[in-house]
Amino acid sequence: MIPAPKEISLLQGQLPVPEKLKLSSSKSISPDLLSALKLIRASVAEDDTGTETLLHRFSALPATDPDTYVLQIDPERITVSASSDNGFRYGFQSLMQLMQIHRKAGFIPCQRIIDSPQWSxxxxxxxxxxxxxxxxxxxxxxxxxxxxxxxxxxxxxxxxxxxxxxxxxxxxxxxxxxxxxxxxxxxxxxxxxxxxxxxxxxxxxxxxxxxxxxxxxxxxxxxxxxxxxxxxxxxxxxxxxxxxxxxxxxxxxxxxxxxxxxxxxxxxxxxxxxxxxxxxxxxxxxxxxxxxxxxxxxxxxxxxxxxxxxxxxxxxxxxxxxxxxxxxxxxxxxxxxxxxxxxxxxxxxxxxxxxxxxxxxxxxxxxxxxxxxxxxxxxxxxxxxxxxxxxxxxxxxxxxxxxxxxxxxxxxxxxxxxxxxxxxxxxxxxxxxxxxxxxxxxxxxxxxxxSSSQNRSWSDFQNRLAELESAL
Ligand SMILES: [Zn+2]
The missing domain is CATH 3.20.20.80 (Glycosidases)
Structure with missing residues (x-):
């Protein structure tokens, strides 16, 4: 992925790359944010079909940066957690990139990404x-x-x-x-x-x-x-x-x-x-x-x-x-x-x-x-x-x-x-x-x-860029 996330942990199993996403939310998510997320990708379903994608608003901040997000891919559902609308946007963008990278293979490896920006x-x-x-x-x-x-x-x-x-x-x-x-x-x-x-x-x-x-x-x-x-x-x-x-x-x-x-x-x-x-x-x-x-x-x-x-x-x-x-x-x-x-x-x-x-x-x-x-x-x-x-x-x-x-x-x-x-x-x-x-x-x-300096390396970046470009 580009930019490189702060932390990725691989989990058991894999999720079929979704054709469509069915958004649901555990706590109040504003209609403005929902339409913004649909703007990011038209693959958000209007009907009741698609892979369940739960938007979860943190009640307490997991980190000091309000733009932090957690993206979790489980075998049957996706969860994006954040405390700010921008956090949800960033989590959603990471999800879009994962779907793009793994579309040919057909499956996304289950994983948890915890991420936030280095510079504002x-x-x-x-x-x-x-x-x-x-x-x-x-x-x-x-x-x-x-x-x-x-x-x-x-x-x-x-x-x-x-x-x-x-x-x-x-x-x-x-x-x-x-x-x-x-x-x-x-x-x-x-x-x-x-x-x-x-x-x-x-x-x-x-x-x-x-x-x-x-x-x-x-x-x-x-x-x-x-x-x-x-x-x-x-x-x-x-x-x-x-x-x-x-x-x-x-x-x-x-x-x-x-x-x-x-x-x-x-x-x-x-x-x-x-x-x-x-x-x-x-x-x-x-x-x-x-x-x-x-x-x-x-x-x-x-x-x-x-x-x-x-x-x-x-x-x-x-x-x-x-x-x-x-x-x-x-x-x-x-x-x-x-x-x-x-x-x-x-x-x-x-x-x-x-x-x-x-x-x-x-x-x-x-x-x-x-x-x-x-x-x-x-x-x-x-x-x-x-x-x-x-x-x-x-x-x-x-x-x-x-x-x-x-x-x-x-x-x-x-x-x-x-x-x-x-x-x-x-x-x-x-x-x-x-x-x-x-x-x-x-x-x-x-x-x-x-990404932080510790998270960046030129050779790794070149590999990820090649991966992303071949998925375009
Ligand atoms: Zn003058």
């Missing part, structure tokens, strides 16, 4: 700006995540190459900002309506996945400037970018209208996402325009700020304070540590091996999500082969598997929540290409986040 943040990111993906595919992506017990979906919704989320307050963001002109003159783009966002978020919630939306700012905003040029330091006719890279034109931090725009857009969009977090980007924002802009310079003088980095930190703090009033916590890329921030924001540590930013964040007291590009950027090549798709360096399956979170937590600060892999889609123009870049690396990601 087990994330996967998807960039839908560089290339746009339909809601059905995003739901499929969430299904893949859930099947491997990943629980945080970081949704990169805006960038220079396209704004992908409907705003009723600022309709030009999608009328103009969601579309770019391709080299052949055709128009490329798309966006999610509020109804589509609801559908995707509901799907994620049923699977036990929290959605973390990202609006990247103040850089990576050419799609905004194409729609509303007055938000630039030096307004002109901007176009949504149709190449990759970094733009010097960013949002003007000296313009009060920009601040109002951002606060209004966050207020509008925060309602669509029930989760705790909002990612504000903060990466790769060149300061050339701010250095030359009278408004930005005036703001720096008025607020007594040191320089343009400090101006970006001020903007981040203003928006974080606003999001706090909406009940949200904020996350930023590790560039936010280059200026002065307080200890509240979470930091996605991405540059290089992440060690320097990790130390800086721990010193400043910020919580950390590790996603160092050398290990966890799934847009990087998977192999050295000719015609291998990808960019930058090489991140093989083994390299992903070798990533060790506890190496970053030497002072046991407890500030590291977990990790995520990032899927930047400059080189991925179709669902098939995303799938190619994701698999099999997503298996390694899931295991290094769920």
């Amino acid at each position: 943040w087990r994330g996967l990111h998807l960039d839908v700006s560089r290339h746009f993906f339909e809601p059905d595919f995003v739901c499929q992506y969430l299904d893949w995540m859930a099947s491997l017990k990943l629980n945080k979906f970081h949704w990169h919704l805006t960038d220079d190459q396209g704004w992908r989320i409907e705003s009723k307050l600022y309709p030009r963001l999608t009328e103009i900002g969601a579309w770019r002109k391709a080299e052949d003159g055709s128009s490329y783009g798309g966006f999610y309506t509020h109804a589509e966002i609801h559908r995707i978020v509901d799907h994620a919630t049923a699977l036990g996945i929290e959605v973390i939306p990202e609006l990247d700012l103040p850089g990576h905003c050419l799609a905004v400037l194409a729609a509303y040029p007055q938000f630039a330091c030096f307004p002109k006719d901007f176009e949504v970018m149709n190449t990759w890279g970094i733009s010097d034109d960013i949002l003007c931090a000296g313009n009060d209208e920009v601040l109002s725009f951002l606060k209004e857009i966050f207020s509008e969009l925060a309602e669509l996402f029930p989760g705790r977090y909002f990612h504000l980007g903060g990466d790769e924002a060149p300061k050339a325009r701010w250095k030359a802009c009278p408004k930005c310079q005036k703001r720096i003088v008025e607020l007594g700020l040191k320089d343009e980095e400090a101006l970006q930190s001020w903007l981040f703090r203003e928006l974080a304070a606003h999001l706090k009033t909406l009940g949200k916590e904020v996350i930023g890329w590790d560039e936010i540590l280059d200026g002065e921030i307080d200890s509240e924001p979470l930091v996605t540590v991405w540059r290089g091996d992440g060690i320097e930013a990790d130390r800086k964040a721990i010193k400043n007291g910020n919580r950390i999500i590790l996603c160092p590009n050398q290990f966890l950027y799934f847009d990087w090549f998977q192999a050295e082969a000719e015609n291998e798709p990808g960019a930058f360096g090489i991140t093989t399956l083994e390299k992903v598997y070798s990533f060790e979170l506890s190496d970053y937590d030497q002072d046991k600060s407890g500030l590291i929540l977990g990790a995520q892999a990032n899927v930047w889609t400059e080189q991925m123009d179709s669902p098939g290409r995303v799938r190619y870049m994701l698999f099999p690396r997503i298996y390694a990601l899931a295991e290094l986040l769920w």
